[in-house]
Amino acid sequence: MFMNMQSKAVAMLFAVGLVAGCSTTGDMEEGDAWGNGIPMDEQAGSSVFADGYDDGISTQAMTEEERRRLEAQAAETGEAALRRITVFYFDFDASEIKREAQDALIAHAAFLRANPNRRVRLEGHTDERGTKEYNMALGERRANSVQRFLVVNGASRNQIEVVSYGEEKPAAMGQGEAAWAQNRRVELIYR
Amino acid sequence: MLSIKGHNRVSLYTLVLLVLCIGLLAAPQARGELLIRITEGVESAIPIAVVPFKETGQFGPDENVSNILRDNLQMSGEFNPLRPANMLSLPSRGEEVFYRDWRMLGQQYLVVGEAVRQGDQVQVRYEVFTVNGERRILGETATAPITNIRGLAHHISDKVYEAITGVRGAFSTRLAYITVNLEDNRRIYRLHVSDMDGRRSRVRLESNEPVLSPSWSPDGRSLAYVSFESGKPAIYTHELATGQRVKVADFPGLNSAPAWSPDGRYLLLTLSKDGNPEIYRLDLQTRALRRLTNHAAIDTEADWDSRGRGFVFTSDRSGGPQVYLMESLDATAKRLTFGSRYNARPRFSPDGKYVFYVHQREGAFHIARLHIESGEETVLTRTRLDESPSVSPNGRMLIYATREGENSVLTVISVNGGAQYSLPARRGDVRDPAWSPFIN
Incomplete structure (x- = not known):
């Protein structure tokens, strides 16, 4: 953190x-x-x-x-x-990209556009609240939201792989908003 | 092997048990066995005296049939077993019973019996009496190998429970669940199957990647689940007796929330291969896929009704997750829950009259029950981070996962409220419980 x-x-x-x-x-x-x-x-x-x-x-x-x-x-x-920022955070039950995430995502999109042979994997995550499979879908929706943003800003769809882990792989342990906020995220990983 | 006098056929259950027992003997010490902690009893529970069975031959401390029977009846929440220390006499046969002793102690029912060990076999003869009517309502002799004495005790528990309540007992059923432990800074996910009291657990799958959403086949012989072992989610079926696994869904995107149909032929599952999460029916024989929902929102967490005609599911088409019903596969989805902003992961009661689901109220996530016809909603739990409700096949008990301090534990409640017990792991998290169907 x-x-x-x-x-x-x-x-x-x-x-x-x-x-x-x-x-x-x-x-x-x-x-x-x-x-x-x-x-x-x-x-x-x-x-x-x-x-x-x-x-x-x-x-x-x-x-x-x-x-x-x-x-x-x-x-x-x-x-x-900017490209060193690879984790993007979300509000509860939301998949909208926050304003503060946009500059870094634009930088990643520009890099992908300039380097068409590079690939990224977007891993969508949620906090532990709510149900597992709904969270699995929500994690995917978050990752898809990031994927769309990258594509709109110049990356190619086939450079991007999306996978959702739902609530299965929290970044921070423990309960409470501090931990949960760390866990509602999409991680961008260059392959 | 679990043979009952008067029934000489060798049932499928017997074969499955035989395989399990051989496996148990061969397997290393079962890991992740659950503890049990009864946190709440019920005052209105039926008073019953289970007299310590007379034992002939060698029995280990953990091989006491009457203790297991007493624990089971207590866990059901419907019985209040008398402590042996408070008993005035210890009969083991009907002729030895003085009803006055048990009336004085306010007991309604009395169970007496005897366990005889002969070599590797144990034979249990037991009888159930009404105290006021002074009438024998059940008498049976049952045999099993000593290695399956718990199975024998669960069988007897089922019989006693049914003789008194008129409802089939679910003590011989099983639980599937997932444990997660941090080992050398890596999460290890394990799929277990245990008895309904958490005992005799065995690891069926171990992975460095998430395993979740176990769903039982209607014959109780197989599980379907989601595993990330290939780096992305895929759905597998897993035959417990043989360990044989089949990858049945590995589409781009989500492969999640499998639910086995009552006839065993289909899985309902959630796939996002066509753009966003939708519910599909997979034919396990032909591999034919049929799409059942079509909406830009998330549709997931389907559960068949007991006749396999329609299903309930979670959708956020209204803006947040809510429970919907499709009365048939091509019906229009009908919204069932309105009481709060978050209602998800519905599971039908066996009679189809209720759904159980995760319900958010004042920032906490509880398990709630909805009477479908009247729309009446009842919150069943007081814990605050509840998920994954699963109902016992007789509809009397419900298991779910919740937080207890640092860890996730399983908790069992009676659907009518009151009784409660927890099944924490010895360490780490235990979650995602699935109660098996009746196993014959």
């Missing part, structure tokens, strides 16, 4: 970068995300660097190439960090 929280936090930090990368539609927005607060068009529009950064380095070259490289690197690192 501690590891999960930690990797979650790291992923959150990188998620900002990823969102920026994903939502890139033009130079304007790149400038907003990565510039020093000075709008791009103003920078680009000025032929003389009147702000005093006259140290012989071309700021223009920096923004055009270095920034793209850095951005790509950050995005990649961000995605790799």
